[in-house]
Structures are given as C-alpha cells and as structure tokens.
Amino acid sequence: MSETTYQCECGAALRFRQDLTLERGGTSRAWACGDCGLPVPSVVAEKLSHQHPS
Numbered sequence: 001m002s003e004t005t006y007q008c009e010c011g012a013a014l015r016f017r018q019d020l021t022l023e024r025g026g027t028s029r030a031w032a033c034g035d036c037g038l039p040v041p042s043v044v045a046e047k048l049s050h051q052h053p054s
Contacts (some may be wrong), residue, residue, distance in 0.1 A: 003051060004017075004044065004048055004051065006040060006041075006044045006048060008033040008035065008036065008038055008040070009036075009038055010033060010035055010036035010038060012034075012035040012036065014033060014034075014040065014048055015024065015048065015051065015053075016048060016051050016052060016053055017048060017049045017050075017052070018034070018035050018053075019033070019048065020032065020033070020036065020040060020045060020048060020049060021033070021034050022049075024038075027048055029042075030042070030044040031041065031045030031046075031048075031049065036053055
C-alpha cells in the first residue's frame with residue numbers, strides 16, 4: 001500500500017497522524033493541519049491518521 005501525502009496551503013507536507021490536529025464537534029471529526037490549522041479534506045485526513053512513521 002502506498003503512503004499518502006497531503007500538501008497543505010501553508011506549505012507543510014502532511015504524512016502522519018502527528019502532522020494533524022483533531023477537532024471534535026458533534027458526531028463528526030474534523031482534521032486540521034498541525035502547523036497552521038487549515039482544514040484537511042476528511043478522506044485524506046482519515047488515510048493520514050492511520051499512517052505511522054516506521
């Protein structure tokens with residue numbers, strides 16, 4: 001399985017759960033860039049949240 005990477009608008013390369021901030025609200029989860037706080041698309045964020053550095 002290939003590794004997912006997301007390039008945030010602030011320039012940060014997000015690759016792992018540690019690069020994200022989890023924002024809980026109501027019944028859903030919202031993920032944001034750990035550097036700038038911009039929202040990350042949920043499909044991409046869920047993939048990233050399951051990746052761990054080796």
